[in-house]
Amino acid sequence: MFRKIRIILAVLFFAGVTSLLLDFTGALHGWLGWMAKIQFLPAVMAANFVTIAALCLLTILFGRVYCSVICPLGVYQDAVSWLSSRRKGKRARFRPKKELKWLRYGVWVLFVAALVAGVQVFVALLAPYSAWGRIVDSIFAPAVKGFNNLLALLDQRIGTYNVYPREVWLKSLPALLVAVVTLILVTVLAWRGGRTWCNDVCPVGTTLGFLSRFSMFRPSVDYSKCRECLACERKCKASCIDIKAARIDYSRCVDCFDCLDSCKAGALKYRFAWKKAVTAGGEEPSGTGDGGRRAFLIGSAILAGETVVRSQEKKVDGGFAAIAAKKAPKRDVPVTPFGSSGVRDFYRRCTACQLCVAACPNNVLRPSSDLSRLMQPEMSYEKGWCRPECTRCSQVCPSGAIKPVSVEEKTDYHVGTARVNRELCIVETDGVSCGNCARKCPRGAIRMVPVNPDDPESLRRPAVVEERCIGCGACENLCPARPFSAITVNGREEHIIKD
């Protein structure tokens, strides 16, 4: 019964969080946004004490049910492990393993140190929700968008107006590669050893393990009834039951309840068993996962070194003047979303879960390829600009890196400043009149001034009134100079609210 409830809830949470990450329409966030906000690391980053306290209480009461129900990466591993168990001769494939203390706590210490030091790349690599976020956004979202585009095509064929096509583009090659490696590793580990990742690596799991050791309700064995058939051991994905040593390692137990159903003697029950603390122990571990983990870390480090990103070039047909695709300029300071309080704070709080990247309807947000903030989002305006009516990223961010902004407030934020590169501006290179940036600026922050200050009749070139500019990128996106725009936005270290 417990197992069934666990599975139902797990499926609901998994489907909910994954749908959130896949939902490019923004329609689900009103309903399911809380599912992202109760993820552990985002709640910590958002300093959401109520959620943290609730999760801690949940764990102290019932054990690591978070890992079996709320964490999407955990549920994914359970699904893989379940498939693996359906193979012939693999139905009872687990054996008790010793807790790999040095690894668990080593990773945990490094993780906390990275968190404190602000080395978010490391944090994002290991945090389970971030890992799942990048897997979904980089690998599954394009497929969903492709399907959406098929529907859009159908919609167009039958002449109705229901489905917007969504551009599928490579937002960041490093992020994609990291996501692919993460997915392969987690899948292989789960296929071979069940919850290896959660036992030995996952820092969130280790954190909750501190509490679950003392959980009030827990599976416990009534040795008077136990016939030592070891069926429970062999069903335990966390490899934390050791009947011979009469020990269950509750710091690793994720309360999946698979063991309960396996016990035919009625010796194993989920019951109130506080203060009967049981420490870890057991037999010789088989050692799976360790090599894989090392390979994973090394692989990721190699990936991190590669920073080639290129958006797909688009072909145009004959009847029109060819248009070269825009290329991203080099920005001294990255532009971070409206609602983030500044570059430093944003990148310290962001868990790189990709929820905002998935939600951005204007193709502005993408995972960064810069090593110092790898996979964390940044803004760029080759495909669109940060439109005034959209505040979606600020609504979805679970970690408080982007605080909610209203449409009215948005145009008062100053996240970056445009700068004109006279060498690229067509007014100067081609000697034609333009002024598109000035006309399209939603803040009226661009003034057209004579190229020759002594001749008021000469052509006019744009000049940015820095105090009025907010950094939305309309000018950069709509600049006719290609592939590099003649007016580009540079981020502000500290975002200010204008009055």
Place this chain on the structure above:
Amino acid sequence: MEDKITRRAFLKSAAAGAVAAGALSCGRAAAGSSGEGPGEMETRVNHVSGDKVSLLGYGCMRWPMIKDASGKDVIDQEKVNGMVDYAMAHGINYYDTSPAYLQGQSERAAGIALSRYPRESYYIATKLSNFGNPSPEASIKMYRDSFGELRTEYFDYYLLHAIGGGGREAFERRYVNNGIMEFLYAEKAAGRIRNLGFSFHGNKDSFDYFMSLHDNGTYHWDFCQIEMNYVDWTHADGKRNVNADYLYAELVKRNIPIVVMEPLLGGRLANVPANIATRLKTLEPDRSAAWWAFRFVGSWPGVLCILSGMTSMDPLKENVETFGHFKPMDDKELALMEEMAVLMKEYPMVNCTSCKYCMPCPYGIDIPGIFHHYNRSVTDGTFVTDSSTENYRKLRRAFLLGYDRAVPPERQADHCISCGTCLSHCPQSIPIPGELARINRYVEKLKQGKI
């Protein structure tokens, strides 16, 4: 007043002729647009040259294009031949083209299709489209090339292409200062041009100027091609173009035969807004909006020929039927058309006829595509001006989604830099950058939810 009397006499004679021929004996019962069959093509006589011209002329500016092996747009000659065969078989004998049409391919396609018929069985009208380079050499070369393209020794009708826009100054630059007028009159004397005239797009002052040239004997216009339809009749904007009733009266006064272009305003009078369509359908449930528009123009006796740029067999057949059973409008119907024109003017459409003279825009904007989508949404009633409109959200989505479908984002109006290159090319004198900006403001309002 004068021309009204003329029209009355004309109506009377038309009725008499119809009774004699028995062609108009069909009443409402047989009024289905596909029920009557082609009938016999209405013709008009050019009292200057004596040419017997079909009232429906073939405009060769909108022929179908296909992609050739290398991906280039080329005219679908097979279809063109088929349509010309049908047109010739049903009495259409006036073919209007230009060296500039369809990326320069229209004349050759017309030449291929028409040269399969005896030369005297059709009239060719082509133009001196020397917009780009008005030098004497380039202009004369353009003129001479047209003979080869059209496979002919002479032109029945030759036009100074689209004068009036730049006023007197542009006219003199293109035709006078370079000696082209003298050259053309010499060609006319040599018999290689049978009728010399001009096509007009411009304001009243420049038209008056061209008429004064005729009056004072500087030049003699054998015919004149004007934009005429029930909207432009008395509702031209006055700044950039002239009411067609004025042009018509001035030309009739001088006995100059009139060829009509844009009788359907580039198709906009064939696809009219819902309330206009309902009014017209109430009266004639089986007649199309185009039927009314063509009949309006044909009801004026000074009109020699009405050009229609028929892209496919379907409008061709429909138009052949309209002009095969041609029935001029009575005064009541003319008044109705005026009423429709007033309704039409209430819609904020762009006066674009999709002639594509403005293309390609150097910055890649799909100008006609944007205007077409915008006009279509106005016509279809998907244009919203108020968020309290029923189905507002649905209509908003239809406009924005339809916009993205019709025009790729990087070719949309927000990318127009207002360089103005297109302005001098537009025969409708549409302030293109301004109109694009207007449409973009509408799009922005929709996107920002400020409507």
